[in-house]
Amino acid sequence: MRNIIIKDYISSLKEDKELDYIFTLLLENMDFQIVSTPHNTRGQTQYGKDVVATGKDENGRMWKWYFIIKGHAAKDINSYNFNSPDGIRESLLVAKDVDFESYSIPGFNKLPTKFVVVHNGTMLDNTRVQFEDLIKKYFEEETVEEWNIEKLTRLFSKYLFNECLFADEESFLLMKRVLVLLDSSNFSSLQQLVHIQFERSKDVSDIKSRIVAKLFSSLTLICLLVNQYAHEYNNLTPSKYCVDLIVIKTWEFIVKKGWEKEKHITNKFCKLIDLQVSIYFEYINKTYPLASAKKGLFTYGESQTEPVCYPIRCFKYLDTLLYFSFLTETHCKPESRTDLRKRNIQYIERLIEANSGFDMTLLDTNSISLLYLTLYITGGDYCDDDMIFLGNYFSRIIQNIIIRLRRNKMLPETYGNEKAVAHSIYAKSNDYVDDSSLLLFYLATIVSMMELDELYQLIVKIAEESNVNIQRIAPINIEDVETKLFEGNMNDNIKIQMSLSLPNTIQEFLAMYPIGAYKKINFKCDNIGLPYIKLLAHMFYNIDVFLHEIFGKS
Amino acid sequence: MAISNGKIEQLIHTLSTPKKEEHEISVAFINLIDSEGFEINDFSRILNIRTYTFLTVPILIDVAKKAISIYSEQVIEQFYDILRFMLTKNKINVIDFTVNLIIDLDGKNREAGRKTWDELSLYESDFDALNLSQQQQALFIISMLQDLCNPEFRLPKILPLFNSQDDIIRQILYVELVKYCDSYLSIVKEYFDKYVTLSSKQAEEFVNFYNSYVSFMKQRANCKELSSKFSQPALYEETYRQTTARMRELSIGIEKEIEQLTKDLSIKKVRPARGHIYIDYDGKLKTFTPVRRFAHFPNSVNALSALESTEYMMKISDNWDKITDICEIL
Numbered sequence: 001m002r003n004i005i006i007k008d009y010i011s012s013l014k015e016d017k018e019l020d021y022i023f024t025l026l027l028e029n030m031d032f033q034i035v036s037t038p039h040n041t042r043g044q045t046q047y048g049k050d051v052v053a054t055g056k057d058e059n060g061r062m063w064k065w066y067f068i069i070k071g072h073a074a075k076d077i078n079s080y081n082f083n084s085p086d087g088i089r090e091s092l093l094v095a096k097d098v099d100f101e102s103y104s105i106p107g108f109n110k111l112p113t114k115f116v117v118v119h120n121g122t123m124l125d126n127t128r129v130q131f132e133d134l135i136k137k138y139f140e141e142e143t144v145e146e147w148n149i150e151k152l153t154r155l156f157s158k159y160l161f162n163e164c165l166f167a168d169e170e171s172f173l174l175m176k177r178v179l180v181l182l183d184s185s186n187f188s189s190l191q192q193l194v195h196i197q198f199e200r201s202k203d204v205s206d207i208k209s210r211i212v213a214k215l216f217s218s219l220t221l222i223c224l225l226v227n228q229y230a231h232e233y234n235n236l237t238p239s240k241y242c243v244d245l246i247v248i249k250t251w252e253f254i255v256k257k258g259w260e261k262e263k264h265i266t267n268k269f270c271k272l273i274d275l276q277v278s279i280y281f282e283y284i285n286k287t288y289p290l291a292s293a294k295k296g297l298f299t300y301g302e303s304q305t306e307p308v309c310y311p312i313r314c315f316k317y318l319d320t321l322l323y324f325s326f327l328t329e330t331h332c333k334p335e336s337r338t339d340l341r342k343r344n345i346q347y348i349e350r351l352i353e354a355n356s357g358f359d360m361t362l363l364d365t366n367s368i369s370l371l372y373l374t375l376y377i378t379g380g381d382y383c384d385d386d387m388i389f390l391g392n393y394f395s396r397i398i399q400n401i402i403i404r405l406r407r408n409k410m411l412p413e414t415y416g417n418e419k420a421v422a423h424s425i426y427a428k429s430n431d432y433v434d435d436s437s438l439l440l441f442y443l444a445t446i447v448s449m450m451e452l453d454e455l456y457q458l459i460v461k462i463a464e465e466s467n468v469n470i471q472r473i474a475p476i477n478i479e480d481v482e483t484k485l486f487e488g489n490m491n492d493n494i495k496i497q498m499s500l501s502l503p504n505t506i507q508e509f510l511a512m513y514p515i516g517a518y519k520k521i522n523f524k525c526d527n528i529g530l531p532y533i534k535l536l537a538h539m540f541y542n543i544d545v546f547l548h549e550i551f552g553k554s
Numbered sequence: 555m556a557i558s559n560g561k562i563e564q565l566i567h568t569l570s571t572p573k574k575e576e577h578e579i580s581v582a583f584i585n586l587i588d589s590e591g592f593e594i595n596d597f598s599r600i601l602n603i604r605t606y607t608f609l610t611v612p613i614l615i616d617v618a619k620k621a622i623s624i625y626s627e628q629v630i631e632q633f634y635d636i637l638r639f640m641l642t643k644n645k646i647n648v649i650d651f652t653v654n655l656i657i658d659l660d661g662k663n664r665e666a667g668r669k670t671w672d673e674l675s676l677y678e679s680d681f682d683a684l685n686l687s688q689q690q691q692a693l694f695i696i697s698m699l700q701d702l703c704n705p706e707f708r709l710p711k712i713l714p715l716f717n718s719q720d721d722i723i724r725q726i727l728y729v730e731l732v733k734y735c736d737s738y739l740s741i742v743k744e745y746f747d748k749y750v751t752l753s754s755k756q757a758e759e760f761v762n763f764y765n766s767y768v769s770f771m772k773q774r775a776n777c778k779e780l781s782s783k784f785s786q787p788a789l790y791e792e793t794y795r796q797t798t799a800r801m802r803e804l805s806i807g808i809e810k811e812i813e814q815l816t817k818d819l820s821i822k823k824v825r826p827a828r829g830h831i832y833i834d835y836d837g838k839l840k841t842f843t844p845v846r847r848f849a850h851f852p853n854s855v856n857a858l859s860a861l862e863s864t865e866y867m868m869k870i871s872d873n874w875d876k877i878t879d880i881c882e883i884l
Contacts, residue, residue, distance in 0.1 A: 185787045235778035237785045287779050298857040301775055302782055305793040306856045309782035356859040396861055403860035422792035
C-alpha cells in the first residue's frame, strides 16, 4: 500500500524542479554528500550531469556520482527520446567526456565515477538493448546504473518515506486521509499529521541529530505530497494552507527550542520558505489574472452567498498577496528591489481597485490586512499616487461602514466571527456582536497619521451614531508575544483598554494616543531577516496586530 | 378625505368648454391635483372614460409629472387603468406617453415610465425605437438599461438599435450593453442574436466582448481557489443555509397564494402520492405543470458594496438636467 502511494507520487513528478528537488532530498537521506544540483547551477546542467554527489554504493565503496535525471515526458525511455538531442545517449556521453572537478572537497577528483540514469518511468525492451550496447562500448564495467521507477520507489520508500514521514503507522494513515480529503478543504487531519511530526521531535536537544534532519525531511515531504495532489485536484488552496501551517509551526518549534540563531537550523527553515515561495508563486500566477479583473474575486455562479463570501475572500486574498510581496521583496537581489516593490504595489492597487469587496470590512479583524497594507506601502519608497490610493481606499472603507450602520444597523463583527456574519446575511442575528471595536481605533490612527481630517471626522461620527465601545490592545508580556503568536493563542497575553474616547481633532487624537509611545516588540524572526512571517501568523490565526509591531520604537 | 364630486364636475365642465388650449386643460388638472383634499385614490376619478377624450399625450404627461412630483413614482400605478383603456383605442399615444416619461430628465419620471413600460408589456407593441430622434434614442437606451429590471421586457426594443445607421447610437448601445452584461450576459446575447441584423463595427466588438467574457467566466468558474465552495466551505455552507431558509420563506408565501386561489376557484386540492404524471378523464397521460415564480435576477447586484449600491440608486434617480455632459450619465 505504501509503495503504491509512493510509486504513484514519484511517477507523477516532472523533471524540472519537482523530481530534482525530492531526489536531492533522497540522496541526503541516503547519506550522500551533494556537490552540485540544478538549483545551485541555476538550472544549467553540468555537461549532462543534473546532480553530482559523493557517496558509498551498496558494497560500501566510495564513488563520485553523476546523476542524469529524466522526468515527465521523457520518463518512459524509448528509442526516440534515447537518441534525441539532450537524450540519454547524448547526456551520458557528454557526462563522460567532461569530468566534474572540485578542489574544495578533499579527494573528490580521485574518486571513481558512477553514472546513473534516473527516470521515474520504464525503459522499453528494444531501447534497453541499445542502452546496454552503449555501456559496453563506451563505459567501464559496473560504472553505469539505471534507476527507474521500480528502483526509485524502493529507495524512496526505504530511505525517505519509511525513515521520515511514514516512520509510524499513524502518520501513514493520516497522510492517506489528508490526500483523500484534500479537495474538501478539511484540514484537520493535516493539522494532526504536522502536529505528530513535532511531537516526535519535542525532546531532541542536539540540533545536528538525525531526528531533526528527519523532521525537516518529513515536513518537506508533506508539503511536496500535498502540493502534487493539489495540482491533480486543480486546487492549490491545500498546498498554500499546508506550507503556511508548516512554516508557522516550524518557527514556533524553533523559537521554543531557542534555536533561532543556529545556522544549521535556520538554513533548513529557509529551505521551507523557498518551497513556500514557489507554492505562492504558482498560486498567485494562477489566480491573480482572474482576481484582478473587474470584480474578479466575485463568484457569479454562487452570487446569493456572495454578499458575505466575497468581501471575506477579498481580504484573505489581500493577505496572500501582501505576504508574497513582503516575501519576494525581502528575498530579491538588492539591485532589483526598487522595481519589484513598485510592481508589487501596482499589483496590490490594481487588485483592490478592481474589487469593491475590499471596501466592505465585515469583520473587525480585517484590521490585520489594513494595517499590513499601510505598513507595506508606507514602509519604503512610495509615490504621491500611492498615498492618494490609500486615502481613497480608506475613504471608501469608512463610507461603507457608515452606510452599513445606517442601513443594516451593523458595524464590523467584533470577534471576526465569520459564521455570525453568515447568519446575518439578511438581518442581524443574535450571535453577531458589534458593540466593541478595535478596527475603528486602528482606522483613526491610520487616517490621523495620514492627516486625513475629513475621514477622521467620519470615524468620530460612526462612534457617536453607533455608541460603539472603542478599544485598543497591548501585550501583557512583550517577551512572550512571538511564541504566543506562532502558537496561535494570544488571548492570555493581551491587555485591553476599553471605552476610549475619540477627541474632535486629529491633533488631539495624536496627542492623546501618541504613535511614538508604542514600545517596540523584538521578534526573533526579524533578527534572521524574516520579519514578514509575523504577518503569516496573524492572517493564519486571525490574531489582531499590536500597533507596537507596526509603529514600535525601541 | 377625498375631493368632492362638485370639484370633479367643475373639471369636466372646464374640459368641455370649447376652444380650450392644451395647456389650459393641463392647468385645470394640475390645479385639481394641487387642491386641498385631493388624495391618491382620486386619480381614478379624474382619469377615466369621462375625461379620456380630453387626455392628449402632452396633457397626460403634465398630469403624470405633477402626480409624480407630489406622490413619487409609485403613483403611476393610478394611471394604469386609463392607459390600458387607451391601449385599445389609441396604442400610439400610450407608447408616446410612456417613452416620453422614460427619457425624461427627471429620475422619478423615468422610473415611472419604465414601470409603465413593463406593466403594459409595451415590448410586445410594434414600437420601433429607430423612429426616435438621435438624442431620444440615446436617452432611451441609457434609461431602459440603467435600473437592471426585467431585461426580457427591455431588450427586445433596445437591441434593434444596433441596426441603426447612426454610428454614435451603436456606440452608446455598445457601451451600455457591456455594463449590462455584468448582470445579464446570456439573455443579452440571446436577444442580440435575435434582433441584430446589421453588421457593424460595434456589433462585431460586442461579439468579441461576449466571447472573451464567456471564456473569462469559464476560467473563473473553474478556479477552485477563488470559489467559496472549495476555499471557504464552512462559510459558504453557513451562508447557503441562510439563503435556502429565505427561499423557503418566500415559497411559503407562494403556497399560501395558491391555497387562496384554489379556495377562490372552489377547486378541491389533490396531492399526487407519487411522480408528476397523471391519467386524465380522457385516458391520456398528462403532466402536472410546476408552479414557478420566475424572475431574472441581476448577478451583479450582490457584487456591489454598500457604497456602490447607494451610488447606483442615486444615479438612477439623478435629474439629468443638472448634468452637462452625457458621459456623466454613461
